Amino acid sequence: MTQIEIYLLAGAAMFCIGLYGLVVRPHLLHKVMGLNVMAVAVFLVLVSVARRVPGPTPDALPHAMVLTGIVVSVAATAYSLALIKRIYTETGAVTLQETDDDA
Amino acid sequence: MPNNIERPRRAQHIVAVGLLVAVFVLLARAVLYIPMHDTGVASSIQDNLQISGVLNPVTAVLLNFRGYDTLLEIAVLVLAIIGVLSLQREGMLASGRLAPFADPALSLLTRILVPMMILIAGYLLWAGEKAPGGAFQAGSILGAAGVLVTLSGHVRPGWLSPAIVKIIIAVGFVVFLVAAIIPMFFDKNLLEYPLHLAKPLIILIETWLTFSIGMILVTMFISSAAPITDDYVRGDAT
């Protein structure tokens, strides 16, 4: 197994773990972290793919995509966290479930 | 009674984990099928590097070859910060004090770290033309430095009024957009820089992008962070 394959498999595994957080965990903060873990997994796959090029300098195109991707994912996270706080302030809920135990 | 609720949830949980394992197997097969000796577009980037105006292939891709992508990504950033700003309650950008006081140890650390971070950001911006670095890296370091300053209880300087903050947020996108559109008046395509102007244009755009990205990140933190004064009491009056 090569170095690239190790990171590619890790990316696949982390994508599924992030998907678990997004789909299964009810708390909105867990969902945001799940999205972020999925983003990191995709970045891992992209940067590993960039490493296929022989020689010391990796492929520039995936690197450029990952760089902008990190900044954009932080922006999306900040926006979704602002939404979560607003939901909490307005309704007191931290999940999107219809039947809440304390309701 | 709790058992009745627990059991379908546990069953759902097992089904979900099973499905995710299946997704993992599919993804693992997919990533292992990526051809290992296909070098993608790396060689064509290297071949065309001399017409991009810069020597760092990542910067060349970001600001020249795929400048359209980057332009739209900056637009996404500006949209996200507009969203965050519109979700906050009035005047939070004006108050902006997050910590009750400047903790001495944290304050000292900030005084040492922040000038170094600004120096690193400047170096990254300057080196981005020929070595790993550029506007996104420098902007994120600036943003992290700003978050550090905010967290350690320092207040925003007086000259940095909300209007100026908003101008700095927008300036990177505006400069980039203008630089992208101007070639269209000279019978060229969007973002098609003239060869001899490519390098100064890219450096100009990157410089303003650095300030904008840094300011966007700091403002995101400031405006979404809970201020130290409890304004829930104020909301009670409504």
Place this chain on the structure above:
Amino acid sequence: MNSPVLWLDILVVVILILLSIRIFSEASLFKSVVLFIALGLFVSFAWVKLAAPDIALTEAALGAGVTGALLLDTVGHLRSRNVPYSKHRHAEDGTSSNA
């Protein structure tokens, strides 16, 4: 094949996967967020191993730093004794701790 460099890669990957599992199996939100920040730092180590030092720098500043600060702040906000608007309106008998 089993050079020490490759073992380091395997170690980083195992830590990454264990950390991301722990993030979502942790009961306490605060611990989840701290683990998420730790994940960001280990990911930036992975970027260094994959010959992407500038991405490592960005990841450490943003993925671990700014995102971590934002998440911690949200946890504090959701946990704080600030009672949401609606509950203020309903609880007019003074049980809520508003000033």
